[in-house]
Amino acid sequence: MKKSSILIAGSLSVASLTAAVARAETVTSIVVEGAARTSAEFVRSHITIWPNVEFAGSDIDDSIRQLYALGQFKNVRITVARKELVVVVEENKLINQVVFNGNQKIKDDNLALIVKTKPTGPYDEAQIKSDIEAIKQAYAATGRTDVDVGIKTMVLSPDYVNVAFTINEGEKTKIDSINFIGNSAFSAERLSSVIGLKKSNLLSFLTRKDVFLEEKLEADKKALANFYTTHGFADFEVLSAEAHFDPSDKSYALTFTLNEGPLYSFGKVAVLSNINGLPDGELEKALRTKQGERYNADRVETSVESLTNVAASQGFPFAKVTPRATHNLADNTISLEYQIDQGEKSYIERIVIRGNTRTRDYVIRREFDVSEGDPYNRQMIEASKRRLEALGFFKSVDITATQGSAADRVVLTVDVEDSSTGSFGIGAGASSDGPVLEASVEENNFLGRGQYIKLAASGGWDDDDSRNYSLAFTEPYFLGYHLAAGFDLNYSETSYDDYDLDQAGLSLRVTAPINEQLASTFRYNLTYLDYGGDSSDLSATYQHLIDDGPWVRSSVSNTLTFNSLDSVKQPRSGIYATLTEEFAGLGGDSQYFKVTGKLRYYELLAEDADVIGSLTLGGGQIFAFGSSLNTFDQFSLGGNEIRGFAKRGIGARIADADDQTLGGSSYFYGSAEVSFPLPAVPRDAGFRGTFFADAGTLFANRVQVLGSDVVEGDNGSLRASVGVGLVWDSPFGALRVDYALPLAYEESDELERFKIGVNSAF
Numbered sequence: 158m159k160k161s162s163i164l165i166a167g168s169l170s171v172a173s174l175t176a177a178v179a180r181a182e183t184v185t186s187i188v189v190e191g192a193a194r195t196s197a198e199f200v201r202s203h204i205t206i207w208p209n210v211e212f213a214g215s216d217i218d219d220s221i222r223q224l225y226a227l228g229q230f231k232n233v234r235i236t237v238a239r240k241e242l243v244v245v246v247e248e249n250k251l252i253n254q255v256v257f258n259g260n261q262k263i264k265d266d267n268l269a270l271i272v273k274t275k276p277t278g279p280y281d282e283a284q285i286k287s288d289i290e291a292i293k294q295a296y297a298a299t300g301r302t303d304v305d306v307g308i309k310t311m312v313l314s315p316d317y318v319n320v321a322f323t324i325n326e327g328e329k330t331k332i333d334s335i336n337f338i339g340n341s342a343f344s345a346e347r348l349s350s351v352i353g354l355k356k357s358n359l360l361s362f363l364t365r366k367d368v369f370l371e372e373k374l375e376a377d378k379k380a381l382a383n384f385y386t387t388h389g390f391a392d393f394e395v396l397s398a399e400a401h402f403d404p405s406d407k408s409y410a411l412t413f414t415l416n417e418g419p420l421y422s423f424g425k426v427a428v429l430s431n432i433n434g435l436p437d438g439e440l441e442k443a444l445r446t447k448q449g450e451r452y453n454a455d456r457v458e459t460s461v462e463s464l465t466n467v468a469a470s471q472g473f474p475f476a477k478v479t480p481r482a483t484h485n486l487a488d489n490t491i492s493l494e495y496q497i498d499q500g501e502k503s504y505i506e507r508i509v510i511r512g513n514t515r516t517r518d519y520v521i522r523r524e525f526d527v528s529e530g531d532p533y534n535r536q537m538i539e540a541s542k543r544r545l546e547a548l549g550f551f552k553s554v555d556i557t558a559t560q561g562s563a564a565d566r567v568v569l570t571v572d573v574e575d576s577s578t579g580s581f582g583i584g585a586g587a588s589s590d591g592p593v594l595e596a597s598v599e600e601n602n603f604l605g606r607g608q609y610i611k612l613a614a615s616g617g618w619d620d621d622d623s624r625n626y627s628l629a630f631t632e633p634y635f636l637g638y639h640l641a642a643g644f645d646l647n648y649s650e651t652s653y654d655d656y657d658l659d660q661a662g663l664s665l666r667v668t669a670p671i672n673e674q675l676a677s678t679f680r681y682n683l684t685y686l687d688y689g690g691d692s693s694d695l696s697a698t699y700q701h702l703i704d705d706g707p708w709v710r711s712s713v714s715n716t717l718t719f720n721s722l723d724s725v726k727q728p729r730s731g732i733y734a735t736l737t738e739e740f741a742g743l744g745g746d747s748q749y750f751k752v753t754g755k756l757r758y759y760e761l762l763a764e765d766a767d768v769i770g771s772l773t774l775g776g777g778q779i780f781a782f783g784s785s786l787n788t789f790d791q792f793s794l795g796g797n798e799i800r801g802f803a804k805r806g807i808g809a810r811i812a813d814a815d816d817q818t819l820g821g822s823s824y825f826y827g828s829a830e831v832s833f834p835l836p837a838v839p840r841d842a843g844f845r846g847t848f849f850a851d852a853g854t855l856f857a858n859r860v861q862v863l864g865s866d867v868v869e870g871d872n873g874s875l876r877a878s879v880g881v882g883l884v885w886d887s888p889f890g891a892l893r894v895d896y897a898l899p900l901a902y903e904e905s906d907e908l909e910r911f912k913i914g915v916n917s918a919f
Contacts, residue, residue, distance in 0.1 A: 181211035228281040249279040300368040331357035333408035339415040352377035386454035392418030421452040424490035465536040474532035506561035578602040653816040656690035697864030712741035753777035776825035785861040791820030794855040801878030801897030806907035808855035809871035826853025843886035870905035
């Protein structure tokens with residue numbers, strides 16, 4: 158009995174204490190003590206308790222947390238006494254100066270941008286710890302993972318302190334080896350070209366592709382999965398991705414263990430719609446997967462997106478497309494049934510964008526086909542995510558959907574991390590006129606607005622060589638529409654043997670997409686040409702260009718562009734084709750109608766060896782609105798189209814005057830090329846060899862020849878060449894060296910067997 162009584166009494170005491178803590182209280186005043194630099198009113202405004210308003214113990218806890226979160230107080234204590242809330246604070250010291258010691262690889266100015274501890278701000282130990290981690294992460298991005306960061310303080314007065322971050326940068330790590338286990342369909346060399354991490358080499362200090370980070374390893378796992386599933390291996394998985402660090406030489410050994418699975422082709426492909434009113438014909442046209450073709454996960458995803466768009470266009474915005482795959486191991490096929498159902502009706506309540514410190518919100522929002530109040534459709538959101546990733550503005554893009562204020566309301570949260578989008582390039586090349594220096598500044602996300610701008614200049618090493626200056630600007634969403642509008646400005650000064658040519662140009666353009674692969678570009682072009690020199694040393698035809706100049710050409714043009722390439726940087730399959738029509742005669746000195754076209758086709762000839770074949774065809778015809786054309790209006794043909802010949806080296810010209818070319822009103826050419834990795838050279842170095850064969854011609858001169866001038870090289874004979882090339886995907890851009898042997902040419906042609914310059918595929 159006695160023991161039971163004690164237990165009951167104890168229980169009552171605990172219950173009474175709990176009730177007292179939970180019981181609501183009120184105070185008549187709030188007293189702040191210890192606030193010297195901050196006002197009492199400032200402290201009161203950052204707590205959750207008010208006079209004569211009931212509060213609980215949890216409100217005291219919340220108030221203490223909020224005051225600590227300000228970073229201005231070292232200690233905070235809140236008590237209740239005689240209907241008064243007493244808030245006692247101990248202020249942090251103020252920072253007089255922030256310095257960095259021991260850093261060489263990252264400069265003070267860059268570190269100052271990384272840390273949030275600033276002069277005149279409070280000394281906050283929690284923020285100091287966060288800044289130390291931020292500095293370590295910045296060094297990890299440069300390949301220094303064993304950096305040590307400490308903190309030293311110097312008290313200047315009771316209120317002020319100096320802060321010094323002491324940094325031991327350590328040694329740079331490297332990647333010594335990259336190994337693959339379980340791969341049989343593709344060699345280690347081919348898989349190494351797929352992933353972003355690379356073995357350390359002599360150029361790693363420029364590319365930094367040998368900097369190991371865990372997030373890069375995760376990205377490479379996804380890259381391998383994407384590569385395999387788009388090449389027929391639907392069951393592929395990365396069993397493990399390990400990074401072994403050897404502290405003795407500060408190096409990593411990467412090992413990817415793979416399970417390739419069988420190679421699949423598409424089996425039967427069908428669409429099953431459970432929504433009445435969807436036209437079967439439109440659904441079949443939307444499919445990007447065909448029976449008998451090699452399995453490709455990207456085409457499955459594209460088919461889902463296309464079917465979703467068809468359903469939305471037919472008045473079913475909530476349609477849900479689910480691809481159902483059936484594996485047949487007997488013949489290694491995957492049959493697909495795209496099932497279309499009416500999804501749950503839900504609407505987008507809000508789109509919240511976070512993490513974009515540089516890119517403006519509207520640049521992100523305009524990549525969405527939906528906005529607040531529109532029906533929520535998962536496939537459309539996934540398509541928007543892919544478009545955001547394709548911009549190249551962000552390191553990462555993540556979109557999550559959570560329930561909003563009601564069951565049928567969805568809040569989309571878009572988390573992004575801005576990446577560097579600008580570049581500065583400088584290099585050297587060569588043209589038919591001699592060595593050339595080039596420099597350019599390029600920004601793909603100008604001022605965070607998603608705009609493109611490029612400023613470039615080039616010139617020869619000698620005073621007599623050409624000078625070229627250009628400025629390009631593009632607004633990808635002109636007036637809020639999906640129209641890419643922009644302009645191109647260029648100015649050049651070129652010195653030839655017998656004359657000079659100053660040329661200035663302006664081009665205004667608007668590009669409208671027709672579908673995913675086809676676009677139309679309208680341009681207005683204005684060109685000013687001024688020929689100079691001693692006309693007595695020139696032919697009568699070229700004397701006319703100097704004496705009757707300067708000249709103005711005003712034209713409008715439209716270009717249709719078809720692009721199905723799998724990659725712009727290094728295409729391995731697909732077609733890039735253009736067809737341009739130009740009309741000149743809107744004022745100025747030129748009157749003609751011109752048609753030009755170019756097509757380039759790529760195909761991977763050997764998957765594992767990464768041998769790429771390409772075929773190029775081009776041609777053009779110009780029609781004069783009169784009996785003749787100006788010299789500067791006709792086509793020119795040379796080493797850019799048929800290697801082994803100089804710039805403007807083919808076609809009609811004034812006899813015994815190499816630089817006084819006339820060109821022609823018709824041309825065509827073709828080229829075949831095979832590109833392959835150099836043997837015995839690591840593929841990570843970015844070197845590829847080429848074999849090529851070119852052929853073509855330029856003919857039908859329509860320039861009125863004056864005086865006693867004699868024309869040569871206008872017989873329209875076929876020119877041809879074969880050769881070898883070396884392409885280097887350098888940190889400064891793709892550089893190319895070609896050596897061509899002309900097989901068919903005219904005596905009047907100007908040959909140029911060796912050429913070095915920037916590689917341009919299109």
